[in-house]
Amino acid sequence: MSAHGYSAAIDFDPDATPNVRIVLVGFMGAGKTTLAERWADSGGPVLWFDSDRAVMRDLGSESVVNLFEEVGEARFREIERNVILARAGALARGVEVWSLGGGALLDPDVRAALTDACVVWLDAPVDVLWERVAGSDRPLARDYDSFRELHAARNELYERAATVRVDATRPHDELGLGRILADHLPPSWFGSGLAVGGGLIGRIDDLAALCTGPIALVSDRAVTHIADAVRVRLDLAGRTIMSDERLPMGEWNKQLTTVERMLEAWANAGLHRAGTVVAIGGGTLLDATGFAASIYQRGIAWVSVPTTLTSQVDAGIGGKTGVNLGVAKNVVGTVHMPRATLIDTTVLDDLPEEALRDGFVEAAKTGLLAGEWLLSRADEVAAASNGDRHARWLDLVEGCAGYKDAVVAEDPFDTDGIRAQLNLGHTLGHAIEAATGGAVSHGSAVAIGVHAALRLSELALDASPELAVRWRDLCTSMGIVTTSPLAWSELEPFFALDKKRDEHGIAWVLLGDVGDPITEQRLPLAAAQRVWEDHVHVAHECAVGEMLVASASPRHPRVLVLFGANLDQLGTRDPEHYGSQTLAELIRDVETWAAAEGLVADCRQTDSLERFLHALHEARRRHHAVIINPGAWTHHELAIHDALEPLAVPRVEIHLSAIEEREEWRHASVIRPVVDHVVTGQGSEGYRQALRWVRGQLR
Ligand code: DQA
Numbered sequence: 001m002s003a004h005g006y007s008a009a010i011d012f013d014p015d016a017t018p019n020v021r022i023v024l025v026g027f028m029g030a031g032k033t034t035l036a037e038r039w040a041d042s043g044g045p046v047l048w049f050d051s052d053r054a055v056m057r058d059l060g061s062e063s064v065v066n067l068f069e070e071v072g073e074a075r076f077r078e079i080e081r082n083v084i085l086a087r088a089g090a091l092a093r094g095v096e097v098w099s100l101g102g103g104a105l106l107d108p109d110v111r112a113a114l115t116d117a118c119v120v121w122l123d124a125p126v127d128v129l130w131e132r133v134a135g136s137d138r139p140l141a142r143d144y145d146s147f148r149e150l151h152a153a154r155n156e157l158y159e160r161a162a163t164v165r166v167d168a169t170r171p172h173d174e175l176g177l178g179r180i181l182a183d184h185l186p187p188s189w190f191g192s193g194l195a196v197g198g199g200l201i202g203r204i205d206d207l208a209a210l211c212t213g214p215i216a217l218v219s220d221r222a223v224t225h226i227a228d229a230v231r232v233r234l235d236l237a238g239r240t241i242m243s244d245e246r247l248p249m250g251e252w253n254k255q256l257t258t259v260e261r262m263l264e265a266w267a268n269a270g271l272h273r274a275g276t277v278v279a280i281g282g283g284t285l286l287d288a289t290g291f292a293a294s295i296y297q298r299g300i301a302w303v304s305v306p307t308t309l310t311s312q313v314d315a316g317i318g319g320k321t322g323v324n325l326g327v328a329k330n331v332v333g334t335v336h337m338p339r340a341t342l343i344d345t346t347v348l349d350d351l352p353e354e355a356l357r358d359g360f361v362e363a364a365k366t367g368l369l370a371g372e373w374l375l376s377r378a379d380e381v382a383a384a385s386n387g388d389r390h391a392r393w394l395d396l397v398e399g400c401a402g403y404k405d406a407v408v409a410e411d412p413f414d415t416d417g418i419r420a421q422l423n424l425g426h427t428l429g430h431a432i433e434a435a436t437g438g439a440v441s442h443g444s445a446v447a448i449g450v451h452a453a454l455r456l457s458e459l460a461l462d463a464s465p466e467l468a469v470r471w472r473d474l475c476t477s478m479g480i481v482t483t484s485p486l487a488w489s490e491l492e493p494f495f496a497l498d499k500k501r502d503e504h505g506i507a508w509v510l511l512g513d514v515g516d517p518i519t520e521q522r523l524p525l526a527a528a529q530r531v532w533e534d535h536v537h538v539a540h541e542c543a544v545g546e547m548l549v550a551s552a553s554p555r556h557p558r559v560l561v562l563f564g565a566n567l568d569q570l571g572t573r574d575p576e577h578y579g580s581q582t583l584a585e586l587i588r589d590v591e592t593w594a595a596a597e598g599l600v601a602d603c604r605q606t607d608s609l610e611r612f613l614h615a616l617h618e619a620r621r622r623h624h625a626v627i628i629n630p631g632a633w634t635h636h637e638l639a640i641h642d643a644l645e646p647l648a649v650p651r652v653e654i655h656l657s658a659i660e661e662r663e664e665w666r667h668a669s670v671i672r673p674v675v676d677h678v679v680t681g682q683g684s685e686g687y688r689q690a691l692r693w694v695r696g697q698l699r
Contacts, residue, residue, distance in 0.1 A: 005461070005510060005518035008421040012406045014373055014399055023098040023114055025105060025158050026122035027151050028141060029132035030168045035122070036099035037209075047096040047195055047340065048209035051104055054083040064101075068139040081107045088113035090197025102140075105157040114161060121162035124169045126151045193340030194317065194405045196398045200344040201229060201305065208237035210303050210340045213274035215241050216266050218289045220249040220281030221571075221584050223307045226347065227280050230305070234278075242269040248568055248584040249285040251438070252603045254323050256332065257611055262292040266300075276301045276339070282308035283315030287330070290321030294336030304338040309351060309359025309393075310443065312343045313366060313400035314422070318408035329430075335413055343401055345394045358443025360478050363400045365450055368471070369421050370403040371515030382477040421517035424509040425450030428528070431494040435486060437558040437600040447475050448536060451482040455531040457510040460523055467511060468535070483538040488529050495525060556600045557624035557698050559691065561590055563605035564612055564630035570656075577657040579683050586684050593688045597695040599625075609633065616643040625650040625694040627687070634659070634669050644674045650697040652690045655680040 024032040036048050052064050058079055061067045068076055080101055087098070098117075104110050126148050133141040141147055159165075193210065201207070207230065215234060219227035227246060234241055243265045247258060266277075277300055279289035286304050293302035306316030322333020348356070360381065367375030377396040384392045404422065411418035429449030432440050440448075454471055457463035472482045495506060506528070508521045563583065566573065571582035581589075587603045594601035602623065606612050612630065619626050626649060630640050634655070644651055651674065658681030659666040672678065677693050679686040 005521035006417045007512075008418045008509075008517045008519040009515065010407055010410050010418060012370065012403055014402060021096045021098060021114075021117035023100060023117045023119045024122060025100050025119055025161060026102070026168060027124075027126075027129055027154055027158070028102045028138055029129035030102075030122035030124055032099040032122055036097045039097055047193065049087050049096060049098045051080055051084055051098070051100045054087070055079050055101075058083060065137045065139060077103065077107065080104055081110055084110050085113055086199070087197075090195060090200065095193070096195070102154060105154075105161055111157075111161055118163045119161045121158045121165045122168035123155070123158070123165050124167070128169050193338075194343070194401060195340065196312075196343040196345065196401050198344065198346045198394060200342050201226060201347075202233070202344075207278070207303070207342065208234060208239055210342075211239060211276040211278060212301065213276060214271060215239055215275060216262075216269065216271050216277045217241060217244045218262055218277060218279050218281075218285070218292075219244075219246050220285040220307070221246045221582055222249070223281055223347075226305075226307055230278065230280060242266070242271050242275065247285065248582060248587070248605070249281055249288070250584065250587060250603075251284055251324070251329075252587065253605065254284040254288050255604075255606075255611075256323055256325070257606055257608055258288050259292045259295075259323055262289060263296055266292075266296055271296075271300070273297045273300055276303060278303045278305065279338075280305040280307060281311075282306065283311040286311060286316050287321050287333070288323050290319065290336050290338065291323055291333055294321055294334040299336065301339045302336070304341045306341065306343055307347045309348055309356055309397070310362055312345070312348075312397050313359055314362040314404060316343070317341055317401055317404045318419075319412065320414075337412070341401075341405075343397065345397050348393055348397075349390065354441070357478055357480055358441050361443035361447045361450075361475070361480060363396050364471075364474055365424055365446060366400040366403055366422075367396075368450070368467075368511055368514055369407075369424060369517045370399070374399045374403060375514055378474060382474055417519045420507075420519040421509055424511065424517065425453050427495075427506055427508060428452045428491070428532075431491040432484065432486060434494040435490045437556060437602065439556045439595065439600045444480065447480045447482050448484050451475075452528065452531055452536050453508065453510060455535045456508060456523065456528060457512070457518075459527060459531060460508075460521060461510055461512050461518060463510070463512055467514070483536055485538055487537065488532050491532070492525070492529075556598055557694075558600045558602055558622065559594060559625045559627060559694055560615065560619045560623040561587075561594075561601050561603040561627045561687070562612065562615055562629070563603070564628075564633050565607050565609075566631050567629060568605050568607070577662070579656065581684055586687070589684060590687050590691070593691050597691050599691060599695060599698075601691070609637065609639065613639055613643045616640070616647065619649070620647060623649060624698060625652070627652045627654055627690045627694065628671070628675075629654045629656070630671065634671060635665055636668075636670060638670055641671050641674055644671055650677070650694055651675045652677045652679065652693060654678070654686050654690050656683050656686065657681060 024036055026032055033050055036050060055076065056062070056064060056067065059067060059071065084100065084104060129151065130144060130147055140150060217227060217231060224246060231241060231244065245262055245265050247253065277289060277293045279286050279302060286306060290302055290304065293300050304316055306312045319335050319337035320333065321336050322330045325331045364375070364378040367378040377392070377399050381389060381392045381396050407419055407422065414420060425446045426449060429442070429446040432445040432448055433442060451468060451471055454463065454468040457467065458465055475482050505522045505524045508523055510518045510521045512518055568583050570578055570586060571580060583605055590601045590603055604615055626647060628651065630637065633640055653669065653671055653675040660680065679690050682689060
């Protein structure tokens with residue numbers, strides 16, 4: 001078999017990954033905080049960490065001066081040490097500027113934590129410093145003699161730790177920090193400002209420093225608690241929040257209408273190009289918001305805060321943005337690098353098992369690409385007992401994020417065959433998702449796709465069969481299936497749409513060995529078919545241990561579940577009639593109930609009549625049934641009647657409330673003559689009934 005692949009291996013040593021930390025040290029009055037703040041405010045992808053502020057936050061205090069008096073110096077030093085060591089433990093690719101309290105270097109562990117940092121000593125004669133601080137209320141600057149003594153003692157520490165000494169008597173603009181920064185940037189640094197660690201979201205200084213100008217927040221309604229925390233912290237830092245959009249997100253809402261809504265909110269709030277968009281959520285929210293940011297006023301800065309495992313290890317990193325066009329995924333988009341990506345691994349504690357499993361597949365896939373150092377971290381997650389898993393996850397996420405960031409830095413626009421490696425397993429994975437109408441999740445589909453790609457690597461590259469076996473075992477230990485009951489003929493139609501296909505076949509991503517990805521491997525489809533039939537296809541869904549895990553299932557009937565005007569307001573809108581469940585929660589229930597009935601629910605909501613009608617027109621080709629709640633349009637919008645009329649599939653009209661018992665104008669339904677079944681007044685439970693009825697009809 002011909003092999004013309006392209007080695008996409010990159011030079012990435014996780015241990016050598018430079019954390020570009022510029023640490024400003026020096027005696028009180030040297031100007032560390034002022035300088036760090038200015039630098040961070042200059043608009044670069046700079047994370048700023050100030051130890052005094054971190055201590056204050058920890059203790060809920062307004063000023064360091066009081067603290068010293070309230071808790072005493074010893075306790076202060078202890079907390080100072082803890083916050084610095086915690087910060088040092090977070091991996092950061094990009095630039096961090098730290099300003100440390102004058103006495104922080106007294107602690108040997110703090111000194112040790114700075115070994116890899118560029119320590120900048122802001123030095124000035126004691127008299128200059130005394131002039132700056134005398135008369136202030138600083139506890140250690142009350143009399144000249146002890147100030148002088150302390151200065152001499154501390155200077156020794158600074159001198160020993162310093163990488164560079166600068167003269168702090170000069171005006172800030174002349175200190176040449178730009179130069180210092182340039183000298184210490186690693187060659188592969190692309191400015192993505194990636195930071196990974198536990199509790200990053202709670203560090204106001206980081207986030208506030210990354211956002212220039214006024215801020216527009218966009219978040220997924222599923223993570224309201226995180227958006228609230230961010231908001232409070234930005235407020236406390238005195239930042240102006242011009243708009244705060246909380247959207248029900250999911251693949252179903254990754255549409256141009258959602259982008260339009262963000263753009264309108266920003267324009268109405270008067271957001272200008274000097275501002276920053278902060279996006280908080282999973283892959284779909286980040287994709288749509290990053291895209292909106294890339295086109296708003298021809299591009300505005302944005303900061304990405306991924307809150308799902310999949311987005312933390314993969315989708316949320318690297319600046320690919322976009323939305324779906326109907327069911328065609330990601331066909332509209334741009335590459336718009338976020339100014340920074342803040343990955344806070346503490347959010348993983350709240351994720352359900354299936355979300356972790358899905359993310360695990362992408363993480364383990366990255367392990368195959370990166371090398372044994374990372375794949376072994378995936379092994380450790382799989383092997384760890386539940387209680388012990390959290391720390392293992394942190395290592396895995398850090399490694400994946402760092403590796404993906406480095407790959408993106410090499411080939412940001414996916415034009416050089418390097419970034420393409422991240423698609424390992426995705427050609428088949430996407431076909432499986434499409435063939436099952438999304439019944440098989442992205443992660444489950446990629447697990448099967450990677451398995452096939454490894455078998456294909458045996459065929460084309462003589463790779464060891466051990467690879468596929470190892471992959472299967474790793475997935476199985478996490479409860480993930482790597483085989484599929486789908487017949488090749490069910491997948492084949494979906495390759496026609498593949499972007500990587502030309503007359504020589506599809507460009508596959510294969511693996512010579514762990515850490516040796518090969519891209520642009522053109523192979524005829526027949527080779528993939530052989531592999532599928534010999535190794536991946538199984539007659540039935542298979543069980544893993546006690547658990548029957550949803551694997552690739554034969555085509556399930558797809559039901560369009562359409563929500564009309566104002567239904568995205570569920571949760572806050574008129575709870576007496578509509579309950580307190582949000583639309584996103586309702587959709588999650590609907591998807592689960594549909595799966596239990598052997599159906600796939602394709603849920604959509606729109607306030608645009610045009611899009612609503614369009615979805616109904618498209619349903620003729622794409623769906624086996626329609627469950628429709630047009631909201632207030634029910635009562636007058638004859639265009640919906642006309643769009644439903646020609647549909648030759650079961651049609652259910654549904655309303656959460658009992659419309660016949662409410663205001664008179666709600667009693668009429670103009671679509672009633674063209675539906676086959678009606679459910680009203682059952683709240684969200686009505687959707688379960690509607691799905692059951694549909695199942696009965698399709699049987
Ligand atoms: C609704 C009832 C409509 O009258 C109302 O305008 C809605 C929701 C329901 O689900 O109860 O928006 O369709």
